[in-house]
Each structure stands twice: as C-alpha cells, then as structure tokens.
Amino acid sequence: MKVSVIVPVFNTEDYVKDCIKSIQDQSHYDIEIIVVDDGSVDKSMVYVKELANEDPRIKIVELSEQSGVGYARNVGIEHAAGAYLYFVDSDDVIHHHAIKTLIDHVDENDAIISGSISTIRSLDEMDQFVQNEVPKIKVRKTSSIYTSRTVQKVLYSRTFVEDNDIKFLENTKMYSDYAFVYDVISLQPYTKYTRDSRYFRRKRNDLIQNPNIEETSYYEKCLNYFDMYLTLEPRYRENDAMKYRLDVDLMNFYRKTFLNYMREQDDFDQVFRRLSEVFNQLSHRVYKKQNPLVKREIKAIQELNQYRFVKLIRSHHLLSDLKRSVTKRTNLKKFIYNRVFQRMSVKPDYIVFESFMGKGYSCNPKAIYEYMYKLHPEYKFIWVNNGNHLSIPDNPKQVKRYSLAYYYYMARSKYWVFNTRLPKHVKKRDETVYLQTWHGTPLKRLGLDIEEVQMPGTDTGRYKKNFTQESSRWDYLISPNQYSSEIFKRAFDFNNQLLEFGYPRNDILYQASQSYIDQIKKKAGIPVNKKVVLYAPTWRDNQFIEKGKYSFELPLNLDHFREELSDEYVLVLRLHYLVANQLDLTGYEDFAYDLSAFDDIAELYLISDILVTDYSSVFFDYANLKRPILFYTYDLDDYKGKIRGLYFDIESEVPSPLLMTSEEVIDAIQNIEDINERYQAKYDEFYQRFCSWEDGEAAENVVKTVFGKEA
Structure with a gap:
C-alpha cells in the first residue's frame, strides 16, 4: 500500500537533506514524498531538488508565498495519492522501519495507527533505538497518544481524512495541528499503538539564527x-x-x-x-x-x-x-533574592568580583581588584568563593557562591566584575553595571560559532541561546586584541561596549621584577636555580566519563623527561580544573610539580622559561613575555575536526613547530635556541597581532572607563 509522506519546508537547509533521506531509506518502499515549499528563501529547496532529480518518488509543490505549516500540509493532502498519510517536519527524521512497522499492522478498518516520538540532538542517537523483532502492538485511547497535540508519528487513512474533511488550521502560525488532532480524537476514540515505530524530533543547533517555533515569544x-x-x-x-x-x-x-x-x-x-x-x-x-x-x-x-x-x-x-x-533550601534563597533583595536599593559603591565561578583569586578580576583597592578604598569590595576561603590582600568581604549572602550582594551591588558567565536565574537590575572581563584570546570556537557542543547533557541550540541571553546583559566586555574583538562580537552576539585595552591580568607580565619572580618560585617550592618548563594543555570537550566528569591521561613520558632534562629543568603542570584531580605525580616529586590549583596562572608564566601547550589560549598571553612556546599537538586531526574546531590554522600560524610525540618535545627543549632563531620573525609577527595592545596599564584604563576613576 502506498503511503504519502507530506513534508512542509520552510528554511531548514541544515536539516532537510537528512529528513528526506530518512524517508527515502524506508524499508517500506512504496511511498511518495510530497515536499511542499512554503516560501523557503535559503538553500532548502536546492537540496530537495537535487534529491528529487534522482528519486521520482519525490514530488515538489511550490507555494507562491509563505502561508504557514497548516496551509502547506492541507495542500500536501490535496496532492496525495497514497492510501495512507504520514506527516514529517523538515527538520526531523524517522527510523528506517518507522512506516513499515505501521503499515504491517494496520487493518482495512483502521483509521489510524500510531508510533512513538523521541527527541534527539544528533543523528548518532538514532542508533541507540532498539526495535523489537516482533513489534508490540497495544490499543490505547486516541487522546492518550496525542498528549502534545501534534500529528507526527501517526499513519492516517487518507479516506478517513478526506471523508471527514479533517484539515489543519490555516489562520494561525502555531497550533495548526489542534484542529486536525481534535477531529481525529472525536471520530476515533481508540487506536493501535506501538513504540517500535519511531519518529525522531531533532533539536536545532542554532536557536538564534535558525529558531524553531518553540522559541516564539x-x-x-x-x-x-x-x-x-x-x-x-x-x-x-x-x-x-x-x-x-x-x-x-x-x-x-x-x-x-x-x-x-x-x-x-x-x-x-x-x-x-x-x-x-x-x-x-x-x-x-x-x-x-x-x-x-x-x-x-x-x-x-x-x-x-x-x-x-x-x-x-x-x-x-x-x-x-x-x-x-519551601520544597528545598535553594528555592527558598531564590525566593528571598527575587522577592526581597531585588526590591532593595542598589548600593553605588558595592562591587562584586568573581573568578572562574569562585574557584580562586585570579585572572582579570584579580588585576582590576588589586588596582582598585590600592587607589580607591572608598568602595566596598565583595569576592565570591566556592566555599573555600580565598587568600586576598586587604581582606575584602567574601561570600560563598549561591549562599544567601551571595544573593544579597548580587542584588544590591552597583558593579559586577566576572570572567565567566552567570547563571540565568541571577537577574541583572537596570542600575547594575556588568563588566565581563572574559579569560582568554579565543583559539577554540566559542558561543554561536560552535557547530555542535560535545559536552555531555548539553543541548547545542539551548547552549547558544543561553549564551547570547547572558552576553546581552554585559555592559562592557574586555578584549585583548583586534582578532578577539571581531570574534567576540560575532560569537557572543555582543553589541555593547568593547574595552580594547588588552587584559588587566597581563599587566603583571610587564611590571614584575626578578625578585618577585624568585618569590613565586619559593612559594611554589621550586628550586630558584632550575629553569622551568610549564606544561599547560587544554581540556578535551569529548573526553568525558559522564556529565560533569572528564577523563585525562598525561601524554608525556615523565621517566624520559626526567632522565633527559632534570639536570637543568623542572616540569610544572597546570591542567584544566575539570581534569586536574586526575593527575598523579607520585615518584616524580623532585622533578614534576602539579600546580593546577595555583590561583594565578600569570605567576606561573613569570617563573617559566618555556611554555608547552596545545590548543589552550594560554600561549596568547604567554607571548607577552617573548619567551619560547612549544606546541604539543599529538591529536591535532581529531581535535580540529571532531571536537570544537579552531578559529585559525594552527599548523601555519603559530610561532613554533608542531610536535607530535613526547620525544619530540624533549628534543625541542634541548635545542630551544635553534628553534628561537628559526622562528624569530614569525614570533615577532605573532606578537604584533596578538599582544600589541598590552602595555601594563590595562587595569587602569578599564577602571577609568567603567568606574570613571583616575589613578
């Protein structure tokens, strides 16, 4: 029996090919695919026509203007020749046996038979669906299969639809399915149902440029x-x-x-x-x-x-x-925050600082704070921690993240100085000035530029939507260079004021004395007479055990490193906080130092003689020192192709060779003078592009602009 699969299309170029192919690949071959072009202005119909040229089962109906999904589906019904109708949205896909499973179990007297719907983020998730060899068929109330009041997943007798004049609404942009569904429920109180016919509703990866109808206001x-x-x-x-x-x-x-x-x-x-x-x-x-x-x-x-x-x-x-x-303490604090603290007056001299979600006293917030507390003590400074008391000069007020005191000061403070995003439920008042300092020059793709987020439990479209909602709250955003400014504006959809002064956290790289550097070494327990190799790799989005837990395996041969380098060097490791607790240096205490928990990585830059990194943005900051940088990119092909993607060609644009093995890294360290000489011109060009705004006065310039305060 022929099935007419009706697919309205409006601007779904990122999804429509997968949709049509999933229908073409049905194990029930006797189908016609009626594609109704509802006025698409992107490449959607170009792709559909390419497929139609190779498959005569695809029929295209072109509407003169966009008329809505209800009208498009009604037009599709008018053009249908099959004994049964099946509706698919052009950004969704269906399982290989979705239609066959229904056709094989429908009787002549059945007006409809229903399958099931699952939501997926990527096509790979379809493979997780296991179908029973003998599908389980049940009889259920028709109203119970339409809990979401949508027509997908169901096979309809065309005779039943036409004889009862069942149609979609055409006067609404949304909820056009309701007329069709209510009519079916009223005429067909019970229906067959099976979970073994699966319709997959896809999550969109970009709810900003390409929103679905659920994003409507x-x-x-x-x-x-x-x-x-x-x-x-x-x-x-x-x-x-x-x-x-x-x-x-x-x-x-x-x-x-x-x-x-x-x-x-x-x-x-x-x-x-x-x-x-x-x-x-x-x-x-x-x-x-x-x-x-x-x-x-x-x-x-x-x-x-x-x-x-x-x-x-x-x-x-x-x-x-x-x-x-009253259900839990977290909700009670939010209630007090919204209903009490948000109604109190804003304190014009209160400033809240937070670095990396309260994990430390570091980065740009630290640099701005240290400039302000020395020169402008008239302000009340509040630092957010994650439950561990931070060692901060001048002993400012500290509050634990998400404590009642945290909400109090977030509601009442005139200024916020943060280097990572805030949760959505923390509301920015009109009087509040939000200075987003950010925390690096982007090498890996950010925000809207990420095609698909690999972090577990993260929906790509929602991630991007949340990101832009957050960035719309930023009054100021600090940029370290022109390259970053261009990316920030696009990737964050940022339209407020960029502060193009360089990063305050890099001021110390221009101001630190040798005695200060020696003090840091002593503080870290490193021999002052030894040179330091700093290994600071990024973390891999896709190396996760489960949501919130990431795996890590040190890709350096520590035995070989110690054997070849320990006379002259020590090795300092600075890992991303998500994987730092998995590092075990037992037996290497005299050579390798785990300083992942060291608050300020800028101090580690100062004590190091060579930086070894990969795709971490640390090398942009480190270049301010004009010291050697080595790139250990053992998984380059996988990283740039399958994980997050890079903004520029690391193979040609970095001022150093790319090293693929632990032995190559050792050899490069032993011959660092030759590498310096060979890459000097490229390093100078790199410095000019990424470090030329830095002059040791970024904090002062930021404070002048945001707070209107002179030194």
Whole structure:
C-alpha cells in the first residue's frame, strides 16, 4: 500500500537533506514524498531538488508565498495519492522501519495507527533505538497518544481524512495541528499503538539564527493559541466531551504559558482582550474545577477588569513562588533574592568580583581588584568563593557562591566584575553595571560559532541561546586584541561596549621584577636555580566519563623527561580544573610539580622559561613575555575536526613547530635556541597581532572607563 509522506519546508537547509533521506531509506518502499515549499528563501529547496532529480518518488509543490505549516500540509493532502498519510517536519527524521512497522499492522478498518516520538540532538542517537523483532502492538485511547497535540508519528487513512474533511488550521502560525488532532480524537476514540515505530524530533543547533517555533515569544504563543481556540470552540460547543477537552487544554495553557507571559507583561492590553474573549466561552464544568484563586482570576478576565486581574496574578505568582521555596533550601534563597533583595536599593559603591565561578583569586578580576583597592578604598569590595576561603590582600568581604549572602550582594551591588558567565536565574537590575572581563584570546570556537557542543547533557541550540541571553546583559566586555574583538562580537552576539585595552591580568607580565619572580618560585617550592618548563594543555570537550566528569591521561613520558632534562629543568603542570584531580605525580616529586590549583596562572608564566601547550589560549598571553612556546599537538586531526574546531590554522600560524610525540618535545627543549632563531620573525609577527595592545596599564584604563576613576 502506498503511503504519502507530506513534508512542509520552510528554511531548514541544515536539516532537510537528512529528513528526506530518512524517508527515502524506508524499508517500506512504496511511498511518495510530497515536499511542499512554503516560501523557503535559503538553500532548502536546492537540496530537495537535487534529491528529487534522482528519486521520482519525490514530488515538489511550490507555494507562491509563505502561508504557514497548516496551509502547506492541507495542500500536501490535496496532492496525495497514497492510501495512507504520514506527516514529517523538515527538520526531523524517522527510523528506517518507522512506516513499515505501521503499515504491517494496520487493518482495512483502521483509521489510524500510531508510533512513538523521541527527541534527539544528533543523528548518532538514532542508533541507540532498539526495535523489537516482533513489534508490540497495544490499543490505547486516541487522546492518550496525542498528549502534545501534534500529528507526527501517526499513519492516517487518507479516506478517513478526506471523508471527514479533517484539515489543519490555516489562520494561525502555531497550533495548526489542534484542529486536525481534535477531529481525529472525536471520530476515533481508540487506536493501535506501538513504540517500535519511531519518529525522531531533532533539536536545532542554532536557536538564534535558525529558531524553531518553540522559541516564539510568550506574546505570540498566547495570541496564536487564543485564535486557535476561538476558531475551534464553536465547532465543538455542542459536543460535551470535546468541549470539555478543549477547555481543559485551555486551562493548561493558561497555567503553563500565559502565567509565565504575565511575568513579562509585554503588550498586555491586546493579549488581555483576546483572553477575555476566550474565557467568556469557558464551560462552567471546567470553571468549577478550578481553585478559588483561579476562579477569581477568570471572573476578572471575563469582566475585562485588568486592574483586579493584575493584583490577583501577583498574588498567584507570590503563592506559587512561596510554595516552590519551601520544597528545598535553594528555592527558598531564590525566593528571598527575587522577592526581597531585588526590591532593595542598589548600593553605588558595592562591587562584586568573581573568578572562574569562585574557584580562586585570579585572572582579570584579580588585576582590576588589586588596582582598585590600592587607589580607591572608598568602595566596598565583595569576592565570591566556592566555599573555600580565598587568600586576598586587604581582606575584602567574601561570600560563598549561591549562599544567601551571595544573593544579597548580587542584588544590591552597583558593579559586577566576572570572567565567566552567570547563571540565568541571577537577574541583572537596570542600575547594575556588568563588566565581563572574559579569560582568554579565543583559539577554540566559542558561543554561536560552535557547530555542535560535545559536552555531555548539553543541548547545542539551548547552549547558544543561553549564551547570547547572558552576553546581552554585559555592559562592557574586555578584549585583548583586534582578532578577539571581531570574534567576540560575532560569537557572543555582543553589541555593547568593547574595552580594547588588552587584559588587566597581563599587566603583571610587564611590571614584575626578578625578585618577585624568585618569590613565586619559593612559594611554589621550586628550586630558584632550575629553569622551568610549564606544561599547560587544554581540556578535551569529548573526553568525558559522564556529565560533569572528564577523563585525562598525561601524554608525556615523565621517566624520559626526567632522565633527559632534570639536570637543568623542572616540569610544572597546570591542567584544566575539570581534569586536574586526575593527575598523579607520585615518584616524580623532585622533578614534576602539579600546580593546577595555583590561583594565578600569570605567576606561573613569570617563573617559566618555556611554555608547552596545545590548543589552550594560554600561549596568547604567554607571548607577552617573548619567551619560547612549544606546541604539543599529538591529536591535532581529531581535535580540529571532531571536537570544537579552531578559529585559525594552527599548523601555519603559530610561532613554533608542531610536535607530535613526547620525544619530540624533549628534543625541542634541548635545542630551544635553534628553534628561537628559526622562528624569530614569525614570533615577532605573532606578537604584533596578538599582544600589541598590552602595555601594563590595562587595569587602569578599564577602571577609568567603567568606574570613571583616575589613578
């Protein structure tokens, strides 16, 4: 039996080829693929036409303008010749046996048969789906298979659809499925169901440039839902069961979407008028099931009493937040933060500093603080720690991250100085000035430039969306060089003020004396008479054990290193904090030093004579010292191709040879003078490109600009 697979397409060039191919590859071959072009302006239809040239089963219907997914699907039904219909969104895919499993178990009298839906981030996840050799078929209430009110995963008899004139809504951008689904539920109370026919809904990797419909604003969602309701309600007014279902869905939408919209309150007047029209059609049967507070809200809505409704909704939100707050201590602190601290006045002389989520006293926040506390003691300085007290000069106030004191000072401080992102629930007030210092020159791709995030449990699209929402809060962003400025603006979608002074944390590289450097060596327990090789590799996004846990294996032959170099050198290792606790140097105490927990890596730069790194941005900062840098890139092909991707060609642009084995690193250290001479011109060019803004006065320039303070 032929199946007509209907695929509306609008601007899904990153996904549509995978979608169509998954349909072409169905084990049930007797299909036609009806692609309805809903006015795409990207390359979507170019790809579809290329596939259609090789597969006569693909039929293309071109609409003259974008008309919405509901209209496109209705057009697809009109062009369908198959005995059954199956709907696929052009950014999704289906399992190889999805259609065959349904066709093999549908009877002549069956109007529909349903499979199941899973959400995936990448196509690789499809392989994890295991289908039973003999599919399990159950009979369920039709309403129970449509919990999300979408038509995907279900095989429909075309005769059933056409004879009952079942169509999608065409007057709404969203919720067009509801008309189709409600009609099916009303006409077909029970249906066959199997988990063994799998439809895969794909998560989009870029919700900024290429958002899905779920990213639509609450305002748009509300207006579209109300239009859908007002269109369908007269149809089911005399059908008690369907009217009840329609109104129950309305109240669920009111609680989950409209009440969240009310926290934003944009364009409230128009939405409120539409809501009043809707709630004046609400059945008494559903109304009487609501709690007393919601009943009062409904009455205010029906009477268009906006003033009374706003007062009620504030009480509703307060009670909801209070109810959540008593479930656990974290929620209680957030409640106090939002309901109490956020309503207190902002203190114009309070400054909160945080470095790497409170893990240490370091980086750009440290450099700015040290400039300010010496020259501007009139400010109250607050440092965030992660529970371990930090050793900080002048003994400023310290608060533990996410403690009640943390929320108090975050709400009341005029200035925030941070070098990593803040969690979404920490709200920036209009009076607050957020100085984002960042923490390096980008070598690996950042933010919107990452194609697919490899970190476990991280959705790429949501990651990018959250990143840009965070960067929109930054009033100032420090940049170390022109190269970084161009990347920051694009990758962070940053449109506020860039501070192009170099990094304050690098000021010390121009100011430190030899006696200061010797003091650091003594502090670290390193012999003053030994030269230092600093090994500071990056971490690999994809080397994880599970979410929040990463694996690491030291790629250096320590026995060989000690044998060849220990007369002249010691080895200092500085690993990323995510893997630092996996380093074991037992037996090498006289030669190798684990200084991963050393607060300020700039001090490690100062004591080192040679830096060995890979794809870490540390070499950009280290180049300010004009000391030798060696690149140990043993996994270059894998890193640049499969992990996060690099911004420039490391094979041609770094001022040093790329070394692939531990032995090559040793040989390079032993012949470092020859390498220096051979790469001098390239090093000078590199320094000019990435370090020319640095002059030892970045902290002073930042403070002048952000705080309006002279030295």
